Amino acid sequence: MxxxxxxxxxxxxxxxxxxxxxxxxxxxxxxxxxxxxxxQLQPEYRKLNPDALVPTLVDGDATLQQSLAIIEYLEExxxxxxxxxxxxxxxxxVRAIALQIACEIHPLNNLRILKYLKHELDxxxxxxxxxxxxxIEQGFDTLETRLANDSRTGQxxxxxxxxxxxxxxxxxxxxxxxxxxDTQRYPTIQRIYDHAxxxxxxxxxxxxxQPDAE
Amino acid sequence: MxxxxxxxxxxxxxxxxxxxxxxxxxxxxxxxxxxxxxxQLQPEYRKLNPDALVPTLVDGDATLQQSLAIIEYLEExxxxxxxxxxxxxxxxxVRAIALQIACEIHPLNNLRILKYLKHELDxxxxxxxxxxxxxIEQGFDTLETRLANDSRTGQxxxxxxxxxxxxxxxxxxxxxxxxxxDTQRYPTIQRIYDHAxxxxxxxxxxxxxQPDAE
Numbered sequence: 501m502x503x504x505x506x507x508x509x510x511x512x513x514x515x516x517x518x519x520x521x522x523x524x525x526x527x528x529x530x531x532x533x534x535x536x537x538x539x540q541l542q543p544e545y546r547k548l549n550p551d552a553l554v555p556t557l558v559d560g561d562a563t564l565q566q567s568l569a570i571i572e573y574l575e576e577x578x579x580x581x582x583x584x585x586x587x588x589x590x591x592x593x594v595r596a597i598a599l600q601i602a603c604e605i606h607p608l609n610n611l612r613i614l615k616y617l618k619h620e621l622d623x624x625x626x627x628x629x630x631x632x633x634x635x636i637e638q639g640f641d642t643l644e645t646r647l648a649n650d651s652r653t654g655q656x657x658x659x660x661x662x663x664x665x666x667x668x669x670x671x672x673x674x675x676x677x678x679x680x681x682d683t684q685r686y687p688t689i690q691r692i693y694d695h696a697x698x699x700x701x702x703x704x705x706x707x708x709x710q711p712d713a714e
Numbered sequence: 715m716x717x718x719x720x721x722x723x724x725x726x727x728x729x730x731x732x733x734x735x736x737x738x739x740x741x742x743x744x745x746x747x748x749x750x751x752x753x754q755l756q757p758e759y760r761k762l763n764p765d766a767l768v769p770t771l772v773d774g775d776a777t778l779q780q781s782l783a784i785i786e787y788l789e790e791x792x793x794x795x796x797x798x799x800x801x802x803x804x805x806x807x808v809r810a811i812a813l814q815i816a817c818e819i820h821p822l823n824n825l826r827i828l829k830y831l832k833h834e835l836d837x838x839x840x841x842x843x844x845x846x847x848x849x850i851e852q853g854f855d856t857l858e859t860r861l862a863n864d865s866r867t868g869q870x871x872x873x874x875x876x877x878x879x880x881x882x883x884x885x886x887x888x889x890x891x892x893x894x895x896d897t898q899r900y901p902t903i904q905r906i907y908d909h910a911x912x913x914x915x916x917x918x919x920x921x922x923x924q925p926d927a928e
Contacts, residue, residue: 550860551814562803566817569809576802588790589776595783600765602813603780607821616848621837634830646764 501526504548504556506533506540507710510606511567512555513671516705518571521662522581526557530712533611568602571664583664593650594658597643597665601672605639609675629679636676640686643669647688655695662696670696674707715740718762718770720747720754721924722892724820725781726769727885730919732785735876736795740771744926747825782816785878797878807864808872811857811879815886819853823889843893850890854900857883861902869909876910884910888921 503519503526505512519526531554532539539545540552549556549565557564557573564570575584584591607613609632617623617631647653657665673683673693683690696702707713717733717740719726733740745768746753753759754766763770763779771778771787778784789798798805821827823846831837831845861867871879887897887907897904910916921927 551818551856553818562806564803564806564810566810566813568817569806569813572809573802573806576805588787589778591790592776592778592783592787595786596778596780599780599783599816603782603817603821604765604767607817608827613822616845617835620848621831621835621841621845623835627835631830631835634834642765 502529502558503527504529504531504545504554505710506531506554507707507713509533509554510671510675511553513674513705513707514567514667515555515557515570517667517670517702518574518583520701520705521583522574522578524574524578528711532712568598571667583662583667585658585663590652590658593652594663594665597646597657598668600639600643601668605635605672608635632679633681636681640676640683640689644686644689647692653688656692662699662701666692666696669693670702716743716772717741718743718745718759718768719924720745720768721921721927723747723768724885724889725767727888727919727921728781728881729769729771729784731881731884731916732788732797734915734919735797736788736792738788738792742925746926782812785881797876797881799872799877804866804872807866808877808879811860811871812882814853814857815882819849819886822849846893847895850893850895854890854897854903858900858903861906867902870906876913876915880906880910883907884916
């Protein structure tokens with residue numbers, strides 16, 4: 501398998517964790533989002549990923565986009581070492597946590613949005629940071645409430661083995677810390693992050709460990 | 715089953731379509747996002763949905779959030795009349811289209827974002843509309859390219875029966891039209907929308923058909 505990835509991309513980070521958790525090896529192909537006017541915008545890459553986003557996973561003849569779709573694909577094609585529970589209600593719970601991050605937090609803070617705020621809306625650096633913090637904190641507030649009160653929370657978001665929920669939580673915490681959000685305010689989220697990062701599958705997937713890390 | 719829904723919510727619209735496609739009946743409970751300072755923010759509702767978002771599906775003892783997680787749950791618990799193809803590569807393709815809408819287009823244009831632009835960033839009505847149009851058009855441009863060029867596109871996004879992709883496309887088109895985006899610029903998307911809305915499952919799920927429609 502080949503993974504088109506950018507070291508700092510949270511969505512790429514998610515897929516790297518899932519591949520590692522399933523003991524799947526892959527070739528790492530860097531797509532630098534800032535160099536050469538954005539390598540993701542080059543016509544050759546857009547043939548693989550019409551949305552000009554990372555990651556893209558190539559598995560044989562199949563070219564797959566969108567991190568959560570890729571991880572569901574890996575779960576279906578490599579069901580050993582599952583990242584989703586068995587019971588449909590529990591699967592929906594884990595997916596809801598993943599989607600809360602992927603749909604409600606992450607999209608508001610990625611590169612193209614911050615660029616638009618700065619260049620099109622002429623928003624100050626301070627207001628841009630406030631925007632960033634607002635959506636992370638609003639999302640983490642409700643995620644913390646959920647995790648702190650649900651009996652399914654264990655060492656990870658669902659019990660004591662990592663699932664799709666943790667695969668989304670860890671990159672979002674990493675990203676938040678990079679932008680100086682005080683994640684200690686969210687003790688359950690922070691605890692899950694710390695625990696996950698002790699596992700090789702998470703640690704090896706971290707941005708700083710990638711071949712294109714700066 | 716009970717569905718907590720708001721007639722205009724795209725995410726609620728998605729779940730209504732899925733329930734209809736699977737011939738599942740449900741009780742409709744309205745959560746008015748604008749009345750009483752936002753009924754979704756009331757403590758009683760937040761017990762069901764900590765993120766204060768619609769929809770929430772209650773099925774027996776299970777309380778489920780996030781439209782795509784709910785639809786995957788319905789697919790697993792009611793596999794007849796599937797909304798995902800069988801083959802893992804095709805499932806990933808359909809999920810990628812759904813997630814492109816759910817993660818890249820929809821989050822940027824929902825109520826809480828438009829409110830923040832207006833009240834916190836003091837953005838003009840004109841700039842707010844430009845923001846709205848920008849993200850819809852960028853997303854629809856790439857979606858149109860994908861659908862127009864992929865041999866899997868049929869009367870629907872994947873072949874000739876509706877899938878999770880169409881379940882996400884139709885509410886997004888509806889929403890775009892409400893904000894005066896010229897969706898005729900996207901002939902494949904428009905054609906899929908028109909075809910879908912001829913089906914009872916889609917038509918009955920439309921905002922104007924809901925008990926809380928205004």
